[in-house]
Amino acid sequence: MSKPLQAIRGMNDILPEQTPLWRYFEATVAGLLDGYGYRQIRMPIVEFTELFKRSIGEVTDIVEKEMYTFEDRNGDSLTLRPEGTAACVRAVLEHGLSGGGQTQKLWYIGPMFRHERPQKGRYRQFHQIGLEVFNLPGPDIDAELIMLTWRLWKLLGIGDAVTLELNSLGTSEARAVYRGELVEYLTARIDQLDEDSRRRLSSNPLRILDSKSPQTQALLVDAPKLENYLDEESRVHFAGLKARLDAAGIPYVINPKLVRGLDYYSKTVFEWVTDKLGAQGTVCAGGRYDGLVEQMGGKPTTGVGFAMGIERLLLLIETLDKVPAEIARTVDVYLCAIGEAAELAAIPLAEQLRDKIPGLRLQVNAGAGSFKSQLKKADKSGALFALVIGEDELAQQVVGCKPLRGQGEQNSIAWDVLAEHLATSLKQA
Numbered sequence: 515m516s517k518p519l520q521a522i523r524g525m526n527d528i529l530p531e532q533t534p535l536w537r538y539f540e541a542t543v544a545g546l547l548d549g550y551g552y553r554q555i556r557m558p559i560v561e562f563t564e565l566f567k568r569s570i571g572e573v574t575d576i577v578e579k580e581m582y583t584f585e586d587r588n589g590d591s592l593t594l595r596p597e598g599t600a601a602c603v604r605a606v607l608e609h610g611l612s613g614g615g616q617t618q619k620l621w622y623i624g625p626m627f628r629h630e631r632p633q634k635g636r637y638r639q640f641h642q643i644g645l646e647v648f649n650l651p652g653p654d655i656d657a658e659l660i661m662l663t664w665r666l667w668k669l670l671g672i673g674d675a676v677t678l679e680l681n682s683l684g685t686s687e688a689r690a691v692y693r694g695e696l697v698e699y700l701t702a703r704i705d706q707l708d709e710d711s712r713r714r715l716s717s718n719p720l721r722i723l724d725s726k727s728p729q730t731q732a733l734l735v736d737a738p739k740l741e742n743y744l745d746e747e748s749r750v751h752f753a754g755l756k757a758r759l760d761a762a763g764i765p766y767v768i769n770p771k772l773v774r775g776l777d778y779y780s781k782t783v784f785e786w787v788t789d790k791l792g793a794q795g796t797v798c799a800g801g802r803y804d805g806l807v808e809q810m811g812g813k814p815t816t817g818v819g820f821a822m823g824i825e826r827l828l829l830l831i832e833t834l835d836k837v838p839a840e841i842a843r844t845v846d847v848y849l850c851a852i853g854e855a856a857e858l859a860a861i862p863l864a865e866q867l868r869d870k871i872p873g874l875r876l877q878v879n880a881g882a883g884s885f886k887s888q889l890k891k892a893d894k895s896g897a898l899f900a901l902v903i904g905e906d907e908l909a910q911q912v913v914g915c916k917p918l919r920g921q922g923e924q925n926s927i928a929w930d931v932l933a934e935h936l937a938t939s940l941k942q943a
């Protein structure tokens with residue numbers, strides 16, 4: 515016997531029990547973003563490998579060790595997207611969406627792929643919703659991005675479980691000066707650095723700031739601080755952001771070690787973190803990337819954005835017991851018909867109900883069966899009402915309407931008033 519086929523490790527099926535929560539989450543976010551004037555963009559999930567190397571940076575965890583890269587039949591090197599910003603910038607440039615200084619407020623949703631060690635909250639295929647804003651250079655839009663996420667956490671009932679961490683990385687010029695000082699300080703103490711940090715010292719020294727090694731962290735206590743090297747423009751920008759967050763009443767913590775994993779950030783960086791999910795505590799992360807579009811071959815165009823991890827947010831909603839009870843029900847009404855003649859009569863009746871009650875979730879029994887077995891299926895479907903057509907009902911042109919969740923008595927309703935009756939009953943249920 516051949517071995518049963520399995521999904522790839524770290525790539526999960528989302529089963530029907532789970533999809534109502536996903537759809538609730540997605541609909542909540544989409545509604546919120548509509549309300550703030552963001553428009554959706556959809557990019558392919560595969561791009562030329564070069565795109566990610568150029569935008570994310572060669573010496574990052576993602577590009578060095580996490581990408582799913584393969585050669586296609588033409589011999590091109592392609593990569594399953596590990597994040598959304600690169601492709602979004604590519605699409606914006608390719609279609610001239612940021613030309614002439616046009617503002618764009620965009621969002622996307624979809625799967626991302628990274629070859630990481632799978633564990634709770636960390637998968638090889640995971641899903642993000644991301645926002646990217648182009649040609650708005652001020653702190654007002656940074657604040658808006660944060661404010662709308664704050665609103666989202668409250669809508670989802672998880673506002674008390676997340677904390678905003680904030681930092682400013684300065685302009686790339688300011689960071690270059692700081693980088694030099696940091697490298698000098700650490701080079702003098704290179705024998706005390708962990709192996710990863712030693713390697714990063716020449717390639718990506720800022721990443722050493724968020725090293726997990728306690729010895730390296732101890733070494734950093736007296737190291738030069740990025741905040742002391744911030745340029746005037748970044749300082750003013752950061753102050754403007756903080757003033758707006760204060761005005762909005764959004765609490766935040768300044769985390770000077772927050773540097774983010776990707777090369778392209780400048781000025782504002784932020785993360786929403788929770789202590790309720792163990793090690794995978796960052797549910798949303800982003801920042802400003804004013805140099806990226808130019809680096810990718812476009813005209814100077816400012817950018818700022820973030821991505822939230824859907825799996826982690828759903829885990830948090832479940833952990834905090836904030837899954838709304840009503841999303842579990844996916845059927846309103848279950849229509850039972852006993853016998854061939856009743857089944858034939860049920861067809862136009864069901865279609866009429868669908869015509870007359872917008873959004874009605876009506877399941878028509880399939881596979882025949884006795885009255886008892888159909889009613890059992892009706893109950894199992896989670897429906898609020900079972901409609902029954904047997905021989906007697908057929909003769910009298912009525913249906914039996916049986917409340918399944920204890921809302922009153924069963925009664926007989928004439929076919930011509932069924933839609934009105936049902937619409938009212940569903941509203942009251």
Ligand code: ATP
Nearest residue numbers: 630635636637640775796797798799821822823826
């Ligand atoms: P982490 O520090 O957890 O590895 P990251 O800095 O690599 O996160 P980003 O690239 O900023 O993450 O992605 C934004 C968000 O996407 C993260 O905050 C997280 O919620 C989610 N995310 C990132 N990688 C994964 C993954 N492998 N599995 C599940 N969610 C992820």
Ligand code: MG
Nearest residue numbers: 575628630775
């Ligand atoms: Mg990561």
